[in-house]
Amino acid sequence: NIMGFLFLAVQENHSSEPYRNVLKTPLKQTATSHSVLTEIQPDCQPLTTPPKPKKIPPADPWTPTSNLKMLISAASPEIRSREQRRELSNNTSQEHLSGDEYEKSQPSRKEKSLGLLCHKFLARYPDYPSTENDFICLDEVAEKLSVERRRIYDIVNVLESLHMVSRLAKNRYVWHGRHHLFKTLQALKKVGEENKYTQQMQMIKKREYEQEFDFEGERNEETARNFDSSEHSEMPFVELPGMEFHAASVNSRKDKSLRVMSQKFVMLFLVSTPQVVSLEVAAKILIGEDQLEDLDKSKFKTKIRRLYDIANVLSSLELIKKVHVTEERGRKPAFKWTGPEVLPESQDTKLETTSTTCPPPVSESIPSKEQCSKKLFPLRGKQNFTRHPSLIKLVKSIENDRRKIQSAPTSPVKSSASTDQNVSASPSKMAPVPAIAKHQLEGQSKKVRVVKMELSQSALECALSLPEAVPKPEAPLSTAPTQQPALTLPSSAGPPSHSSVSPVILPHTPPGVPYAIYLHPSQTHTVTTYSPTFMLQPLPCANVTGLKNINSKVLNKITSEEGDNQTATDDPTKPLTAKERPPIKSETSPQRGVKRSQALQENNLIKRFRSDNKSLNTSLTFFPSGYLIPLTQYIHDTKASSADKEKAGICSSQRATYSSPIAGVIPGTAPELKAVNIPAFHITPLNIMLSPTSIGAAPVVSNSCLNSSNTSSVRNPSPSVLSFTLQHVGLITAANPALQHVPAPSQPENVSHSSENTHLQEEKVSKNILQYIGHGGLSGKNSKSNSCKKPCVPRESQAQTATEHFFRTPGGPNTGSSLSANSDGTDRTSQGPLYIPQRKLEVSED
DNA sequence: ATCTCCCGCCATATG
DNA sequence: CATATGGCGGGAGAT
Numbered sequence: 001n002i003m004g005f006l007f008l009a010v011q012e013n014h015s016s017e018p019y020r021n022v023l024k025t026p027l028k029q030t031a032t033s034h035s036v037l038t039e040i041q042p043d044c045q046p047l048t049t050p051p052k053p054k055k056i057p058p059a060d061p062w063t064p065t066s067n068l069k070m071l072i073s074a075a076s077p078e079i080r081s082r083e084q085r086r087e088l089s090n091n092t093s094q095e096h097l098s099g100d101e102y103e104k105s106q107p108s109r110k111e112k113s114l115g116l117l118c119h120k121f122l123a124r125y126p127d128y129p130s131t132e133n134d135f136i137c138l139d140e141v142a143e144k145l146s147v148e149r150r151r152i153y154d155i156v157n158v159l160e161s162l163h164m165v166s167r168l169a170k171n172r173y174v175w176h177g178r179h180h181l182f183k184t185l186q187a188l189k190k191v192g193e194e195n196k197y198t199q200q201m202q203m204i205k206k207r208e209y210e211q212e213f214d215f216e217g218e219r220n221e222e223t224a225r226n227f228d229s230s231e232h233s234e235m236p237f238v239e240l241p242g243m244e245f246h247a248a249s250v251n252s253r254k255d256k257s258l259r260v261m262s263q264k265f266v267m268l269f270l271v272s273t274p275q276v277v278s279l280e281v282a283a284k285i286l287i288g289e290d291q292l293e294d295l296d297k298s299k300f301k302t303k304i305r306r307l308y309d310i311a312n313v314l315s316s317l318e319l320i321k322k323v324h325v326t327e328e329r330g331r332k333p334a335f336k337w338t339g340p341e342v343l344p345e346s347q348d349t350k351l352e353t354t355s356t357t358c359p360p361p362v363s364e365s366i367p368s369k370e371q372c373s374k375k376l377f378p379l380r381g382k383q384n385f386t387r388h389p390s391l392i393k394l395v396k397s398i399e400n401d402r403r404k405i406q407s408a409p410t411s412p413v414k415s416s417a418s419t420d421q422n423v424s425a426s427p428s429k430m431a432p433v434p435a436i437a438k439h440q441l442e443g444q445s446k447k448v449r450v451v452k453m454e455l456s457q458s459a460l461e462c463a464l465s466l467p468e469a470v471p472k473p474e475a476p477l478s479t480a481p482t483q484q485p486a487l488t489l490p491s492s493a494g495p496p497s498h499s500s501v502s503p504v505i506l507p508h509t510p511p512g513v514p515y516a517i518y519l520h521p522s523q524t525h526t527v528t529t530y531s532p533t534f535m536l537q538p539l540p541c542a543n544v545t546g547l548k549n550i551n552s553k554v555l556n557k558i559t560s561e562e563g564d565n566q567t568a569t570d571d572p573t574k575p576l577t578a579k580e581r582p583p584i585k586s587e588t589s590p591q592r593g594v595k596r597s598q599a600l601q602e603n604n605l606i607k608r609f610r611s612d613n614k615s616l617n618t619s620l621t622f623f624p625s626g627y628l629i630p631l632t633q634y635i636h637d638t639k640a641s642s643a644d645k646e647k648a649g650i651c652s653s654q655r656a657t658y659s660s661p662i663a664g665v666i667p668g669t670a671p672e673l674k675a676v677n678i679p680a681f682h683i684t685p686l687n688i689m690l691s692p693t694s695i696g697a698a699p700v701v702s703n704s705c706l707n708s709s710n711t712s713s714v715r716n717p718s719p720s721v722l723s724f725t726l727q728h729v730g731l732i733t734a735a736n737p738a739l740q741h742v743p744a745p746s747q748p749e750n751v752s753h754s755s756e757n758t759h760l761q762e763e764k765v766s767k768n769i770l771q772y773i774g775h776g777g778l779s780g781k782n783s784k785s786n787s788c789k790k791p792c793v794p795r796e797s798q799a800q801t802a803t804e805h806f807f808r809t810p811g812g813p814n815t816g817s818s819l820s821a822n823s824d825g826t827d828r829t830s831q832g833p834l835y836i837p838q839r840k841l842e843v844s845e846d
Numbered sequence: 847a848t849c850t851c852c853c854g855c856c857a858t859a860t861g
Numbered sequence: 862c863a864t865a866t867g868g869c870g871g872g873a874g875a876t
Contacts, residue, residue, distance in 0.1 A: 109851085149865085257868070
């Protein structure tokens with residue numbers, strides 16, 4: 001059926017109106033379809049304005065994505081049933097019904113959702129317009145979509161942040177579609193790295209974890225301090241080279257929050273290894289930057305609201321999808337990146353791997369060394385902050401590296417004239433695939449992807465991805481493949497980077513089952529950082545348990561998410577948690593006391609770590625201060641339509657170069673969380689995965705550039721340290737040579753699986769949307785509800801609390817002692833690696 | 847009860 | 862000054 005749907009959809013698409021088509025598709029569904037159409041189409045809309053004839057989308061109607069989604073969702077049984085219900089109610093009521101029914105017929109809240117609205121909006125414009133002359137008139141659009149203009153702003157602002165549209169003048173925007181999307185993402189990733197978002201995220205997670213068990217806040221201060229320092233930066237709107245300044249007026253408000261917030265949000269995805277970002281963490285980071293001080297919950301709440309708005313739009317663009325991260329505290333809303341993998345530049349690209357350029361749908365993306373290269377790019381002057389002088393030095397070295405790297409070849413693809421050498425690098429240009437072909441491919445890929453999802457995503461993806469990934473060994477960093485081809489997941493699922501993860505096999509584990517440890521490259525640096533001393537300290541006290549707890553906590557705290565496929569691994573933080581916990585949870589309460597004590601110890605340890613780390617710490621931080629102003633580049637295409645090229649990935653070609661007027665370096669602080677990192681690993685039944693970072697120890701990994709530049713500077717973790725640590729933790733019995741060496745290839749598979757296991761739950765993204773589309777939403781019930789209003793009391797969200805803790809000590813050293821650790825504590829106590837395995841299994845499924 | 851997030855007031859920016 | 866923008870947060874629908 002699905003296939004059929006797709007087919008239909010596609011065809012329909014050709015016609016001008018996608019939605020309509022889509023709706024129709026459901027022929028099968030019969031009634032439903034009706035309702036759907038109605039709702040969806042603007043024209044039809046019941047309430048509103050009369051009929052403006054809908055405009056046909058200008059050029060290319062083809063928007064595979066949206067259609068596919070819709071179709072898929074349509075296919076879902078759930079939706080259908082709903083539709084049917086709805087339908088029934090509708091039929092009954094239709095126009096003349098009694099009041100209640102009447103209401104029912106009205107569009108439900110969902111039908112008014114920003115996500116749906118955005119879909120409608122996007123349906124009006126082609127993903128890759130052939131001309132850049134697509135103008136958007138806000139009034140017009142608002143009218144057509146029958147929504148208030150305010151809502152259109154929400155959409156447009158986000159699109160603007162991705163450079164999919166740009167403001168021309170008062171009520172006018174130009175539609176660029178996805179032509180610049182990839183480049184924009186590259187730029188954002190770069191900026192995100194420069195801002196050390198990766199570290200910030202880790203820090204936040206770390207903090208959370210710390211809070212759990214520590215009461216006093218001594219060490220917190222440090223953390224806080226770091227954190228504070230890290231924040232602050234004001235990051236202006238990131239612009240792209242060809243289109244930067246529009247009206248002067250526009251410039252003035254460039255740094256508007258929604259736009260910038262959107263960019264930052266995207267950056268988080270691009271720099272985080274798991275590519276899963278929880279709203280909570282995102283909100284904290286975004287807030288942090290603005291002002292450290294007040295973190296009141298209200299602010300946090302507002303931020304969350306905005307993030308939802310942004311997320312809805314990004315979801316419509318299929319760049320992210322909703323998922324849930326499961327933690328000890330429960331599941332938290334999060335989003336997973338499903339957009340193209342962004343690689344830093346590319347120079348040599350090996351081939352066309354078309355995928356490279358054009359970011360294929362998430363899964364296929366190929367990790368590349370490019371990431372590494374990206375780092376290399378010269379920094380434009382934008383960054384303002386830099387931490388300590390020492391850091392500066394690091395920066396320089398990095399720069400040097402970049403230069404070296406840059407040399408890359410280039411393909412002239414876009415004109416690069418403008419800016420820098422970088423431009424040349426566009427990786428992808430290579431494969432001149434006919435645009436059309438490309439489109440098709442993409443479309444196919446999408447389809448494929450979808451299908452996969454339906455079934456077992458991971459498996460398919462792996463298969464697909466592997467091949468691609470493998471080819472390029474060169475990119476040691478990001479992709480795991482190089483070393484271990486086995487890790488299949490990498491590409492699709494996870495962030496490419498994880499791929500780098502190297503599994504380590506532990507020879508003997510108590511359970512008898514061999515464990516593999518994966519470290520996340522990203523974290524690597526962190527690990528590295530740790531001083532041996534620090535590592536040692538734990539020993540004394542450490543009984544296994546304690547250690548375990550710590551680990552688990554850390555893990556948990558950090559994040560646990562699960563994503564469908566890949567994710568699991570990524571999150572260094574959380575993975576364990578899920579697995580371990582489950583079984584044990586029941587006992588929680590009893591052990592609390594124990595925990596406490598342990599916690600204390602842990603705290604001490606941590607503190608120490610921190611202190612050590614601090615000294616050690618050398619991360620770089622850049623904060624962009626000015627707007628990035630890229631040199632313009634023109635994208636004229638040679639022949640192929642620009643669109644094609646772009647699609648192909650050409651876009652990437654010109655990496656933007658930015659000349660930033662303002663460049664400065666500002667010292668930032670380094671946040672750091674070194675200690676924490678270690679703990680994070682995921683344990684799976686078969687193996688234990690450590691965050692890649694930790695793995696840093698492994699030689700192989702070390703090179704990976706995956707993460708931010710910072711990482712690179714630091715790396716050299718000593719394997720020995722790592723092993724040491726592990727031993728302490730109890731994961732490893734004796735020194736394993738294995739640790740030091742990169743793992744054997746064989747395991748990867750296991751690993752991957754395990755990683756997948758995580759329980760990330762994907763929400764059916766479009767589900768809602770589709771629902772509406774498909775059927776009209778809910779049954780009459782809704783309507784009724786409306787009539788009665790209930791008093792709402794503002795509720796404080798739990799999240800806020802967390803936040804508060806987090807922020808609480810901006811300047812001050814201590815953080816609250818409060819630990820909310822309740823729930824978590826329990827589990828942790830006893831879990832050892834041993835337990836984990838079983839858990840893992842459980843979890844994994846979902 | 848919590849998660850989402852729509853709605854639209856109202857401050858600002860633009861023109 | 863009239864509008865166009867868009868920050869913001871109350872409060873209600875969805876789960």
